[in-house]
Amino acid sequence: MRRFAPLPLLSVALLGACTVGPDYAGPPSVGTAGQPPARFVRGGDSATVAAPAPARWWTALNDPTLDMLETRALAANPSVAVAQARLRQARGALRLERANRLPQAGASGMYVHAELPGVDLGSLTGGSAEGEGTGGGAGGGAAAAEAPDLGSLDFFNAGFDASWEVDLFGGQRRTVEATRANVQAAEANVADAQVTLAADVANAYVALRDRQQRLALSRQSGTLQRQMFELTQQRAAQGTASALEVERLRTQLESTEAEQVPLAAEIEAYLNALAVLTGAEPGALDTVLTTPGRTLLPPAQVAVGDPAALLQQRPDIRAAERQLAAYTARIGVAEASRFPRLSLTGMLGLGGTSPEALVDLDNLAALAMPRLQWSFLDFGRGRGRVEQAQGARDEAEAQYRGAVLRALQDAEDLLSRFGHRRETVASLVRVRASAVKAAGLTQQRYRAGTARLIDALDAERQRVLAEQNLAQATAALTADYVALQKALGLGWEPVPGAPVSAE
Incomplete structure (x- = not known):
């Protein structure tokens, strides 16, 4: 039996273990100190450093209807479906690139x-x-x-062929590495779509409930103003009120009734938006949402974690970091293209001028063909590809740094706005309490005969106005809470599917 010398095979194996290009060393540091701060600067008393749960933050608002809308949207919204489809494409590309590293074999039969x-x-x-x-x-x-x-002439042939490109300098390994990072970026993009969708649904729902309550209060205020207007008209007819008072109340009444028209239009727009966000046609949720609901209030304490946790949980930052890893690996792909390429091709077959020749081993034909290619005189094309890949990698790093800084800014801005909005709501709660007390005292005076009816109606109108201002500020506070959850990168769940292993 003929023995094959192991030295050539060993040489090929050693060359195949060589991988050119830079190894990815992790995300770069950001900021003057190189690391994110230990805690948020604008946290205030309403924020805690406890780690927030990444999914289903909207349950803290204690509204079953909102929970139902979020569940429907995450299951049927087209934007999430698009991101999931792109993830499946990326996983297919990774499977393809892994297969490209292995030999290819096939069988063929021929008659001529x-x-x-x-x-x-x-x-x-x-x-x-x-x-x-x-x-x-x-x-x-x-x-x-x-x-x-x-x-x-008749000719019959049947055989097998195989080919394999030896990954001498790691170009295929770097391609698999880059494709794997793209899959992880696609997974992060799915999570980012979920974060954006959850915030959009909550914002639309909060705005819908706010407009519905403001419309109801506006109609209540309009009823009181109409009573005041009609009463002033009677007093003017009796000579105890001036025409100026009548016209002033008329203007006030018409302004109140006029503001109800855009509120009604906004309610219909938000009903349409919520239907589309949940993957349904406009009008599909009218029967569920037309009845006004309660005002949503955020929890007294909000878990925000710390900036380091923010950088790990925000999907857009994770996607930017994975893109950086992919572009780093592409440098190795470009570097490997400058070196020789070795491919091995082999064929084995039986053939002859009759069908019986296909089973006659004396007609066995074998061919082995190693092939070495090297474009050593490319006039700088290979170096140009490397420089192009390095530039793309530097761009990805700059985009990652920008994403980190914008994320920190978003969180700090929303923490500051959320804290100050709480102070505004607290002030308006006191204003409403004062207006309620004033309306009650005026009603007592009216029943005792020491105050006019128009004074009692005006005090009641001031109470309704205080209710309107408080409702609007409360909705704005809840909207800031929703925006804060989005800025923290919350509202996503792990993407189902096979994990992306190192190899």
């Missing part, structure tokens, strides 16, 4: 029948070709002169 004029195929088949004249003499020669002989 040829009839060629003027060609003696008998010498190829080892016998007489069909179409040779069997008669002799002048008659046979005349027939041959009239029509050329036709050579006929």
